[in-house]
Amino acid sequence: VTQIMEHSEQARNRFQSELEFIQCLANPNYLNFLAQRGFLRERPFINYLKYLLYWKEPEYAKFLKYPHCLHMLELLQYEHFRKELVNAQCAKFIDEQQLLHWQHYSRKRTRLQQALAEQQQPQQQPPPHGNTTRSI
Amino acid sequence: DPNMAAVAEKSTKERLLSVLDDLEVLSRELIEMLALSRSQKLPQPGEDTQILELLVQRDREFQELMEVAQQQGKVHQEMQLLEKEVEKRDSDIQQLQKQLKEAEHILATAVYQAKEKLKSIDKARKGSISSEEIIKYAHRISASNAVCAPLNWVPGDPRRPYPTDLEMRSGMLGHMANLPTNGVNGHLPGDALAAGRLPDVLTPNYHWHSSDVPVGMLPPHHGNDFGLEPPGHNKENEDDVEAMSTDSSSSSSDSD
Numbered sequence: 509v510t511q512i513m514e515h516s517e518q519a520r521n522r523f524q525s526e527l528e529f530i531q532c533l534a535n536p537n538y539l540n541f542l543a544q545r546g547f548l549r550e551r552p553f554i555n556y557l558k559y560l561l562y563w564k565e566p567e568y569a570k571f572l573k574y575p576h577c578l579h580m581l582e583l584l585q586y587e588h589f590r591k592e593l594v595n596a597q598c599a600k601f602i603d604e605q606q607l608l609h610w611q612h613y614s615r616k617r618t619r620l621q622q623a624l625a626e627q628q629q630p631q632q633q634p635p636p637h638g639n640t641t642r643s644i
Numbered sequence: 645d646p647n648m649a650a651v652a653e654k655s656t657k658e659r660l661l662s663v664l665d666d667l668e669v670l671s672r673e674l675i676e677m678l679a680l681s682r683s684q685k686l687p688q689p690g691e692d693t694q695i696l697e698l699l700v701q702r703d704r705e706f707q708e709l710m711e712v713a714q715q716q717g718k719v720h721q722e723m724q725l726l727e728k729e730v731e732k733r734d735s736d737i738q739q740l741q742k743q744l745k746e747a748e749h750i751l752a753t754a755v756y757q758a759k760e761k762l763k764s765i766d767k768a769r770k771g772s773i774s775s776e777e778i779i780k781y782a783h784r785i786s787a788s789n790a791v792c793a794p795l796n797w798v799p800g801d802p803r804r805p806y807p808t809d810l811e812m813r814s815g816m817l818g819h820m821a822n823l824p825t826n827g828v829n830g831h832l833p834g835d836a837l838a839a840g841r842l843p844d845v846l847t848p849n850y851h852w853h854s855s856d857v858p859v860g861m862l863p864p865h866h867g868n869d870f871g872l873e874p875p876g877h878n879k880e881n882e883d884d885v886e887a888m889s890t891d892s893s894s895s896s897s898d899s900d
Contacts, residue, residue: 521816528815534806566773570781574790576805610805611793618795 527571530563533584534577536606540599548590557584576606656713663706670699 532538539548547553562568564578572578583589592598654662674695681692785791790805802808812818 524816525820528807528812528817531807532812532817535804535808535812536806538806538812566771570777573785573788574806575785576791606805607793610791611797613792614795614797 526560526563530560530581531572531574531577533580534574536580536593536599536602539580539584539593539602540596543590543593543599548584548593554590557581561585656709656716660706660709660713663702663709666702667699667706670695670702674699 542548560581563572563581569575569578674692677692677695789803793805794801794803797803807815
């Protein structure tokens with residue numbers, strides 16, 4: 509009985525560690541770190557990355573807090589991507605793009621709010637000149 | 645018998661015609677004889693009787709043949725009627741055949757489309773997730789700013805859409821990294837943290853290293869053979885196999 513319990517305990521630990529590890533892949537700096545240490549060239553590691561694809565299934569994916577990691581995992585399946593990650597500039601570029609993407613929605617929302625605010629202004633204040641053109 | 649065969653071969657029409665010929669010949673002879681008998685005496689007595697008898701005989705034959713011919717005509721008519729019937733039945737059968745083929749085609753199409761529908765139903769079922777779960781998950785990833793930046797984010801804010809060094813360090817793997825004898829270290833994020841910065845991070849709302857894992861949740865079976873290649877590839881990395889397994893005993897692979 510203890511063996512069975514141990515087994516599920518180990519499996520839980522494995523689950524947790526894999527959950528943590530896969531989400532770390534969302535961090536381009538970490539990917540750069542892995543690439544520079546040569547891990548991304550090792551066949552066992554590459555096989556492990558392929559194995560981790562199971563996190564794409566809904567019953568596993570729902571535990572991911574940082575879903576960007578799934579996209580990175582998919583990209584990591586390609587040798588070309590793994591090779592490029594050795595460059596710090598590459599990692600920096602990915603980081604920048606990732607942040608911009610991350611900010612996209614809030615920026616859009618801010619713009620919408622600004623546009624809305626600007627639309628309401630002419631109704632509240634009289635136009636500054638007597639013979640104005642339409643300001644909207 | 646050869647006579648019978650000869651007679652059997654001759655068609656009724658031929659026989660009728662030959663009898664008519666005979667009648668013609670005999671009548672001519674009789675008329676000639678009668679014509680001659682006016683001027684001279686008959687060379688052969690009784691020849692006229694002979695010819696008359698032959699005539700009567702031939703006439704009788706003729707009558708019989710005519711009856712036969714009539715019968716044959718009736719039979720022929722019947723045959724024609726039957727042939728017409730056969731033709732009609734044939735065309736009926738062909739018509740049915742066409743309709744059956746059409747029906748088969750329509751049914752085949754219907755069956756095919758039904759199968760396609762079933763396939764897509766199956767597919768939809770497989771991919772179905774409760775809306776509640778989706779909403780939960782959407783909340784999870786957005787409330788923690790994991791997929792969408794906080795509205796007050798400015799450059800300099802340490803928050804990121806990925807786990808930062810501090811978060812990595814505070815996780816289970818980060819703690820494992822501090823164990824000196826653990827041979828698994830080399831491949832885990834623990835090392836990454838050694839050269840890390842110490843940013844001022846806000847504690848995430850949700851544990852990214854989920855403590856709310858249901859009891860039955862298990863990662864898929866993998867054994868410990870990430871080093872194994874399909875035949876033909878080089879095997880130089882097999883030493884690293886042990887390092888990749890996250891638990892040293894990997895009992896999951898033994899029990900099989």
